Amino acid sequence: TLHVKDIVNDKGKMKNKENMKDPRIYDVKDPSAFIFNPTTSTTYMKGKLLGKGGFAKCYELTDLKTDKVYAGKIIAKTRISKPHQKEKIVREIELHRTLDHKHVVGFHSFFEDDENVYIILEKCSKKSLVHVMKNRSTITEPEVRYYIRRLVYGCQYIHSQHIIHRDLKLGNMLLNSNMDIKIGDFGLATKVDYEGEKKMTVCGTPNYIAPEVLQKKGHSYEADIWAIGCIMYALLVGRPPFETATLKETYNRITHNKYSIPPHLSLEAKKLIKALLSNNPEDRPTLEEIPLHPFFLSGFEPKHLSDSACVSAPKFP
Numbered sequence: 001t002l003h004v005k006d007i008v009n010d011k012g013k014m015k016n017k018e019n020m021k022d023p024r025i026y027d028v029k030d031p032s033a034f035i036f037n038p039t040t041s042t043t044y045m046k047g048k049l050l051g052k053g054g055f056a057k058c059y060e061l062t063d064l065k066t067d068k069v070y071a072g073k074i075i076a077k078t079r080i081s082k083p084h085q086k087e088k089i090v091r092e093i094e095l096h097r098t099l100d101h102k103h104v105v106g107f108h109s110f111f112e113d114d115e116n117v118y119i120i121l122e123k124c125s126k127k128s129l130v131h132v133m134k135n136r137s138t139i140t141e142p143e144v145r146y147y148i149r150r151l152v153y154g155c156q157y158i159h160s161q162h163i164i165h166r167d168l169k170l171g172n173m174l175l176n177s178n179m180d181i182k183i184g185d186f187g188l189a190t191k192v193d194y195e196g197e198k199k200m201t202v203c204g205t206p207n208y209i210a211p212e213v214l215q216k217k218g219h220s221y222e223a224d225i226w227a228i229g230c231i232m233y234a235l236l237v238g239r240p241p242f243e244t245a246t247l248k249e250t251y252n253r254i255t256h257n258k259y260s261i262p263p264h265l266s267l268e269a270k271k272l273i274k275a276l277l278s279n280n281p282e283d284r285p286t287l288e289e290i291p292l293h294p295f296f297l298s299g300f301e302p303k304h305l306s307d308s309a310c311v312s313a314p315k316f317p
């Protein structure tokens with residue numbers, strides 16, 4: 001039989017990494033290092049912290065049977081006290097679990113125990129476009145074509161499932177090790193129940209909120225197109241189009257469609273941003289039209305991106 005001292009050194013660290021895979025042993029030191037899904041009898045080994053959000057902590061989780069590595073969003077139940085917080089998580093699970101697409105973060109499973117809710121997701125090891133922009137500050141037009149095209153494809157799929165994401169932003173555009181874009185975080189998403197339905201409110205605060213959402217006039221899929229415009233602007237300019245010191249002033253600018261585009265952007269980029277940021281939702285291009293815009297047809301677009309693009313500008317032919 002094995003003893004704790006054979007496996008764990010005096011600092012509580014594992015002496016032999018292989019032993020970490022035996023829950024009977026590791027349990028002794030840290031019961032939370034293994035997570036058990038009773039419905040499927042799956043045991044996950046908790047690895048490094050991938051990131052923290054408003055509610056969740058996200059860890060690398062390895063399925064001990066298959067050795068597959070996932071991102072596990074762990075939400076402490078003590079943090080879900082208010083009804084709207086619970087609603088956000090339920091909605092996130094309900095909508096995200098129905099989706100399956102190359103450009104949407106894969107939803108694997110979910111379960112709970114007394115302390116936490118666990119959401120097992122496809123791991124996106126290159127984090128998100130927030131992290132790219134932290135390192136780069138702005139990115140090149142060829143890269144923007146690459147990212148926006150994939151965002152549009154993911155969005156086409158989401159809309160085809162009658163879902164509006166409502167919180168598309170740099171932090172919800174995740175990247176896997178292959179630099180594929182994966183849309184995540186369905187906490188503010190909603191299901192459209194019938195054609196032409198207008199949603200009146202959002203339970204929460206979208207980052208790139210469209211004017212019709214702000215004014216509670218009734219909104220639909222076009223709110224996501226607006227956010228794509230804000231994302232494209234932010235990638236090329238290095239800051240969001242309506243950013244000010246206060247939320248009140250930002251909302252005022254959104255309502256009055258008050259923003260300016262730096263002159264150094266290409267004419268085609270400026271035209272596409274203007275179209276996407278049309279005040280009237282009906283004036284915005286559709287997801288089918290966006291990849292046919294001159295911005296996409298008139299310049300180089302890489303078929304793949306190297307992960308070095310997370311830290312420095314790629315050299316294109």
Ligand code: ADP
Pocket residue numbers: 050051052053054055056057058071073105121122123124125127171174184185187
């Ligand atoms: P919250 O709903 O609490 O805001 P997030 O969904 O933003 O939580 O997740 C928190 C952090 O975890 C994110 O900022 C991101 O860095 C990381 N994260 C989320 N999902 C994944 C994933 N699928 N792969 C890798 N990291 C992820």
